[in-house]
Amino acid sequence: MDSPGESMVARAILDSSDRILSADPPIELLHIRAGGAAEDRLAVAPIARIVRLARRLGIAVSRKVCVADEEGDLDLWVQARPETGQIRLSVSGWRDRAAWRPRATPRDYAAAGADFLWEADAALRLTFLSPDAGCRHGFDATAMLGRPLNALFVLDGASGPGLLSDSTPLDGRGARLRPTDAPVRLSAAIRHDGMGGIAGLVGATYLIDPPDEDEGARPSRAAPLTDSFTAGLDRALRTPLARIVANADSIAARADGPIASDYAEYATDIAHAGRHLIGLVDNLVELQAIEQPDFTLAATPIDLADVARRAAGLLGVRADAAGVAVSRPGPADSLPALGDFGRSLQILINLIGNALRYSPRGGEVLVSVADEEEWAVVRVADHGKGIAPEDQPRIFEKFERVDPTEPGGNGLGLYIARRLARAMGGDLGVESAPGEGATFTFRLRTR
Known part of the structure; x- marks a missing residue:
């Protein structure tokens, strides 16, 4: 189709069912080439969407659109104005653009x-x-x-x-x-x-x-993530994701006025997805650090019972929302260990958070501590669906999840947690059977 020229304005009138009552030739030709016939609704999808939006809102709507037309594309400026049950359509711009061709095939x-x-x-x-x-x-x-x-x-x-x-x-x-x-x-x-x-x-x-x-056996794994990769990923994603989450939370909270409940729920879903992606960025940045050959953590005296209490407390709101009780060590419990306080807290937040995710409503997550010879041990037990023996080694590998269709998680949390535990001279393991829940054991040396 030859472009009518950028300055040309083509007009049409549509009835209440989006059928063309009258149209200038350029609009009529677009309709025909999009597969429409005289009795059909407007067949040019990008323009039809603007028409429906104008009718629903009851106001004039103007948008720039791109319309595919045979061997080329057209950049158009479309205005749809409601008038007594009809839509008055004005289309201008009419700028040709080469059709997209893949850069690689x-x-x-x-x-x-x-x-x-x-x-x-x-x-x-x-x-x-x-x-x-x-x-x-x-x-x-x-x-x-x-x-x-x-x-x-x-x-x-x-x-x-x-x-x-x-x-x-x-x-x-x-x-x-x-x-x-x-x-x-x-x-x-x-x-x-x-x-x-x-x-x-x-x-x-x-x-x-x-x-x-x-x-030898299998080829060696790829090199760890580079500083430049994780730094670039952090810069490229964190700010826009934070903006998406903040705006979605504002919409869900109806901060700018009342909206339909369905839209508030959509906004909540968007915010949850944004937070999940921010968590993935955090984990990838973490991954870069812990996979360095010289990565170590200082072992200083800590109270592992106190760390467990704090981790459970930080997840109290999530536990209440999930309808799951968390039993944690009492105020008088103490468990001296050698490790890094912040990293130990990170590990236990991951373990308790996972237990909450897989516990049924009305269930309980039990966080207990024990002194076992030279080891200080924290156990996090749930009553979820459990993990089959053949799947237990997999859950500590990168990007591995037993059921990828389940919501939440990105397959990095347990991998990072075990690497951190071992960097402190400790370890992280699991005992489980299908239908009987799972117990994760985090241990650090006492001396």
């Missing part, structure tokens, strides 16, 4: 000798796999489509938000095929949409030949 990787190709959308769900990928490599490629990227790959090292915040998110990254545990290397590039936003990833998979028996 699967063909870009085909010549590099990849074993198979894949694509994922902005939510990191698989949208394309090479047709023969599954039969050649031991998984059902059709069943994988629409599932998260981590359903197919277990990435070595950190993953998550960094995959869509770097121009080369996967450049030879080590990984394993989850269905077969085969080692692979991944390469990918970010795909951008027509507005310059992130539309997902397009990438390639290269299988790594298994080593000979005399060459």
